[in-house]
Amino acid sequence: MRLEISLGRLRNEFVAKITELSGQDINLCYQCGKCSAGCPMSFIMDLLPNQVIRSVQLGLAEDITSSRTPWLCASCLVCTVRCPKGIDIASVMEAVRQIALRRSEDFIDPAGLERDTVAELPPIALVCGFRKLTG
Numbered sequence: 001m002r003l004e005i006s007l008g009r010l011r012n013e014f015v016a017k018i019t020e021l022s023g024q025d026i027n028l029c030y031q032c033g034k035c036s037a038g039c040p041m042s043f044i045m046d047l048l049p050n051q052v053i054r055s056v057q058l059g060l061a062e063d064i065t066s067s068r069t070p071w072l073c074a075s076c077l078v079c080t081v082r083c084p085k086g087i088d089i090a091s092v093m094e095a096v097r098q099i100a101l102r103r104s105e106d107f108i109d110p111a112g113l114e115r116d117t118v119a120e121l122p123p124i125a126l127v128c129g130f131r132k133l134t135g
């Protein structure tokens with residue numbers, strides 16, 4: 001019983017943090033799937049945008065924070081524009097990234113990049129990558 005209460009509190013804290021950081025009412029989502037249907041990055045995501053939203057509704061913090069989807073999100077806002085409930089899904093993705101980055105869980109390790117790879121990349125890509133994917 002005590003464990004259930006504790007897990008419930010943790011789930012609520014995660015949902016509350018996502019809500020606070022994104023400013024979005026996740027519970028408005030009714031899973032129409034329009035966000036995922038328009039997402040240009042969905043083909044490489046392990047969770048579709050609507051699945052991320054549903055996972056937040058359910059407080060499945062582990063599923064979301066272990067997913068690559070928030071990091072692969074290009075912040076293009078297509079999902080946000082398409083959502084019939086006015087949910088800014090891109091902000092939810094950003095909130096998930098912020099939670100990880102505040103825990104010092106960077107998605108890329110600049111020091112671990114191959115020199116040849118770095119030499120081939122445009123400087124602006126590196127700057128954007130470091131700003132978005134490292135804390």
Ligand code: SF4
Nearest residue numbers: 039073074076077079
């Ligand atoms: S903002 Fe991210 S999740 Fe939304 S459509 Fe663009 S890439 Fe997909």
Ligand code: SF4
Nearest residue numbers: 029031032033035083
């Ligand atoms: S478009 Fe909006 S309402 Fe539809 S599944 Fe995506 S977040 Fe939910």
